[in-house]
Amino acid sequence: MAILTLTINGEHVSGKDDESLLDIARQHDVHIPTLCHLDGLSDVGACRLCLVEVEGQSKLFPACTTKPQEGMVIRTDTERLKKYRRTIIELLASEGNHQCAVCVVNNHCELQNLAYDVDLQYVRFPYLYPKKELDATHEDFVIDRNRCVLCTRCVRVCHEVEGAHTWDIAGRGIDCTIIADMNQPWGTSASCTSCGKCVRVCPTGALFEKGQTVAEMEKQRDFLKYIVHARQKREWVAEQIEEE
Amino acid sequence: MTLEDLNELAEKELERQKNFKNRLLYCSAAGCVSCGSNATRDAFKKSLKEKGLDKEVEVLGTGCMGLCGEGPLVKVGSDDTLYQRVDENAAARIVDEHLLNANKVAENLINPDDPFFASQMKIVLENCGKINAESIEEYIAAGGYQALAKALTEMSQDEVIDEVRKSGLRGRGGAGYPTGLKWGIVRKAKGDQKYVICNADEGDPGAFMDRSVLEGDPHRILEGMALAGYAVGASQGYIYVRAEYPMAIERLKLAIKHAERLGLLGNRIFESQFNFRIDLRIGAGAFVCGEETALIRSIEGRRGRPRPRPPYPSEKGLFGAPTLLNNVETYANIAPIINRGSAWFASIGTPKSTGTKVFALAGKIKNTGLIEVPMGIPLRKIIFDIGGGTPEGTEFKAAQTGGPSGGCIPNDHLDIPVDYESLATVGSIMGSGGMIVMDSESRMVDVAKYFMEFCADESCGKCVPCRVGTKHIYLLLDKISNGKATQDDIALLEELCVMVKETSLCGLGQSAPNPVLSTLRFFRHEYEELLKPALHFEQSEKSR
Ligand SMILES: Cc1cc2nc3c(=O)[nH]c(=O)nc-3n(C[C@H](O)[C@H](O)[C@H](O)COP(=O)(O)O)c2cc1C
Numbered sequence: 162m163a164i165l166t167l168t169i170n171g172e173h174v175s176g177k178d179d180e181s182l183l184d185i186a187r188q189h190d191v192h193i194p195t196l197c198h199l200d201g202l203s204d205v206g207a208c209r210l211c212l213v214e215v216e217g218q219s220k221l222f223p224a225c226t227t228k229p230q231e232g233m234v235i236r237t238d239t240e241r242l243k244k245y246r247r248t249i250i251e252l253l254a255s256e257g258n259h260q261c262a263v264c265v266v267n268n269h270c271e272l273q274n275l276a277y278d279v280d281l282q283y284v285r286f287p288y289l290y291p292k293k294e295l296d297a298t299h300e301d302f303v304i305d306r307n308r309c310v311l312c313t314r315c316v317r318v319c320h321e322v323e324g325a326h327t328w329d330i331a332g333r334g335i336d337c338t339i340i341a342d343m344n345q346p347w348g349t350s351a352s353c354t355s356c357g358k359c360v361r362v363c364p365t366g367a368l369f370e371k372g373q374t375v376a377e378m379e380k381q382r383d384f385l386k387y388i389v390h391a392r393q394k395r396e397w398v399a400e401q402i403e404e405e
Numbered sequence: 406m407t408l409e410d411l412n413e414l415a416e417k418e419l420e421r422q423k424n425f426k427n428r429l430l431y432c433s434a435a436g437c438v439s440c441g442s443n444a445t446r447d448a449f450k451k452s453l454k455e456k457g458l459d460k461e462v463e464v465l466g467t468g469c470m471g472l473c474g475e476g477p478l479v480k481v482g483s484d485d486t487l488y489q490r491v492d493e494n495a496a497a498r499i500v501d502e503h504l505l506n507a508n509k510v511a512e513n514l515i516n517p518d519d520p521f522f523a524s525q526m527k528i529v530l531e532n533c534g535k536i537n538a539e540s541i542e543e544y545i546a547a548g549g550y551q552a553l554a555k556a557l558t559e560m561s562q563d564e565v566i567d568e569v570r571k572s573g574l575r576g577r578g579g580a581g582y583p584t585g586l587k588w589g590i591v592r593k594a595k596g597d598q599k600y601v602i603c604n605a606d607e608g609d610p611g612a613f614m615d616r617s618v619l620e621g622d623p624h625r626i627l628e629g630m631a632l633a634g635y636a637v638g639a640s641q642g643y644i645y646v647r648a649e650y651p652m653a654i655e656r657l658k659l660a661i662k663h664a665e666r667l668g669l670l671g672n673r674i675f676e677s678q679f680n681f682r683i684d685l686r687i688g689a690g691a692f693v694c695g696e697e698t699a700l701i702r703s704i705e706g707r708r709g710r711p712r713p714r715p716p717y718p719s720e721k722g723l724f725g726a727p728t729l730l731n732n733v734e735t736y737a738n739i740a741p742i743i744n745r746g747s748a749w750f751a752s753i754g755t756p757k758s759t760g761t762k763v764f765a766l767a768g769k770i771k772n773t774g775l776i777e778v779p780m781g782i783p784l785r786k787i788i789f790d791i792g793g794g795t796p797e798g799t800e801f802k803a804a805q806t807g808g809p810s811g812g813c814i815p816n817d818h819l820d821i822p823v824d825y826e827s828l829a830t831v832g833s834i835m836g837s838g839g840m841i842v843m844d845s846e847s848r849m850v851d852v853a854k855y856f857m858e859f860c861a862d863e864s865c866g867k868c869v870p871c872r873v874g875t876k877h878i879y880l881l882l883d884k885i886s887n888g889k890a891t892q893d894d895i896a897l898l899e900e901l902c903v904m905v906k907e908t909s910l911c912g913l914g915q916s917a918p919n920p921v922l923s924t925l926r927f928f929r930h931e932y933e934e935l936l937k938p939a940l941h942f943e944q945s946e947k948s949r
Pocket residue numbers: 575576577578579580581582604605606607608609692693694695696697698730731732733735837911912913
């Protein structure tokens with residue numbers, strides 16, 4: 162491991178070579194919006210919100226999956242990046258059925274927060290209104306695929322942390338959906354341990370607990386850090402934290 | 406197997422061929438098979454038997470002969486006469502008149518001086534249409550596996566890489582990355598296990614260049630991969646080929662079996678320390694699985710979704726090991742470079758784009774089929790000499806290269822040389838070799854819409870700009886095409902295209918807007934002509 166120096170938005174900063182640009186930016190209080198990233202999970206670079214400019218490169222790089230290099234000069238807040246981020250949020254808003262007023266996570270939704278941050282009042286694209294399935298066959302949880310932003314956090318937490326690998330992605334392009342096991346009702350899944358980790362990491366109201374009404378459901382998404390940290394350090398306190 | 410053994414095999418095969426008075430070569434590539442070349446073969450065999458010639462004349466299936474639009478194609482070996490549209494009747498006539506009485510069958514004759522043939526130059530396709538694709542002996546008799554023998558007995562790994570680097574060969578899969586440079590990176594990458602992969606996914610609609618090589622000359626790919634394996638220090642190769650190419654798969658399987666039997670694949674090849682095996686992996690034919698990181702995941706048995714690069718496969722590829730990934734046509738050029746030397750190869754084409762390029766010529770053009778031309782050839786020559794121009798009564802409008810990732814080149818740029826740099830200056834790309842010709846009847850908005858529908862369907866759905874953006878670009882094009890759009894929609898279309906291009910994760914999304922941007926650049930008036938009439942009440946309000 163080595164310490165590198167780089168420049169973010171004109172400020173000299175330092176970071177470790179095994180960290181991502183996102184980690185380093187956050188340590189120095191530089192805010193970069195994210196959606197598919199979640200501390201404790203592997204990064205996939207899928208939502209493209211965290212794209213940054215790197216001097217001397219014509220391509221944009223996702224901060225969550227890009228490693229620093231000595232002397233790298235990075236900008237996170239140019240007008241071009243802001244415009245693109247706004248369009249990404251607009252595209253997401255047009256893709257699903259995001260009617261916040263009737264959603265269980267109203268006011269606790271990461272997509273909603275992102276839209277507030279860019280002051281998204283109006284979507285220039287037609288709503289695609291997909292008719293995707295809502296599955297309430299699980300005893301405790303529901304998945305409403307119409308609110309899913311396909312961040313794959315649920316897929317990753319289930320595979321990487323719980324080790325159950327219940328969730329997967331099926332389909333291509335705009336028809337992509339999250340499926341349980343061999344594309345069967347969640348309630349009949351043999352692999353699901355009902356741990357609820359996917360529900361907690363879901364940024365939107367796509368995954369939620371039964372019996373919650375509008376705006377009731379608050380998600381604690383930072384529990385993962387503790388589990389993963391404990392595993393790495395072999396502290397094995399994860400279960401206790403979970404049961405709190 | 407030693408070099409002497411190889412030469413002996415070659416001589417034995419040539420001897421065997423001399424035992425026949427003549428050879429009837431019929432094209433057994435997919436294009437001609439679909440026009441009935443198997444029936445042609447049977448008709449030949451039947452009439453040869455009737456005339457008592459079946460012991461004297463060999464009938465054999467070869468790879469693509471090029472003029473796919475006029476199939477089934479047949480060649481008479483003794484004098485290289487080429488025939489087109491050889492149905493069962495014509496086959497019987499060729500036996501009767503040409504073989505027995507030395508009278509060529511005028512109705513089916515192809516003129517060898519036709520510019521279709523005269524302007525081409527064959528390196529990659531040199532064996533296609535000449536040898537039996539299912540016979541390793543014929544490949545060896547045509548000089549096959551000599552390059553591998555030479556490399557393993559006379560050249561160091563670095564010397565092989567140096568030859569490839571000096572040849573100037575660039576990747577034929579689309580992006581044109583210098584091949585020697587890539588090999589050098591994989592050679593230097595740390596790792597006990599390294600892999601070599603051949604990308605035979607060929608997903609561009611209408612493209613069949615790679616397929617023709619695989620079907621017509623499969624050993625050339627095996628030899629190229631073995632040379633690559635030796636150069637970078639890999640002992641295992643994979644060919645990733647789409648399930649839609651059953652004939653290519655069968656021929657590759659057969660070729661691997663034959664090569665293993667002769668010890669040209671396996672352990673201690675040419676009695677060196679070099680071991681190399683090749684296995685096939687069959688893809689389900691998703692366009693995105695041609696993207697290198699998705700392809701690697703697919704070989705690993707996972708869902709074919711691209712991941713951000715770096716790290717590049719050269720450093721971290723298959724199962725995390727350094728991996729060399731090249732296109733079929735790239736590998737097809739390796740053996741000739743090692744045999745004839747980098748200077749020879751570099752003398753063909755232009756200084757920055759050396760060698761030849763295979764194109765699948767299609768669309769509104771007289772001669773459709775498979776062609777190979779030296780890099781830097783003017784586009785005009787391809788369209789009007791080789792292709793014979795557009796059909797009677799229509800005018801050339803544009804040529805589209807690079808398929809769904811490329812752009813169109815209009816009339817005003819017909820004299821552009823076909824090389825990587827020149828095509829980029831007009832907003833198109835070399836691509837993998839699809840070339841679709843459009844005439845005055847073609848509506849460019851619909852062309853753009855067709856490609857965008859393809860990309861939206863083929864998007865893997867991982868990243869937002871491509872998954873949702875391509876869908877909206879498609880919807881905007883649909884709106885324009887239906888006469889329901891306004892000037893604002895064109896502005897939004899342009900903005901979204903640039904955004905999707907710059908923010909998408911992989912090459913699919915990054916290049917999907919190219920056909921739209923390119924048609925907007927050269928044919929904007931066609932978009933504007935389709936806009937709905939301006940709202941009249943605005944004008945009347947002002948005039949009040
Ligand atoms: C969506 C997409 C599809 C691709 N399809 C192919 C393909 O079918 N065949 C191919 O050789 N390369 C394809 N490529 C390019 C490969 O990712 C890779 O660059 C290439 O195989 C490298 O080989 P080369 O250096 O010999 O060209 C594709 C790239 C993208 C982004």
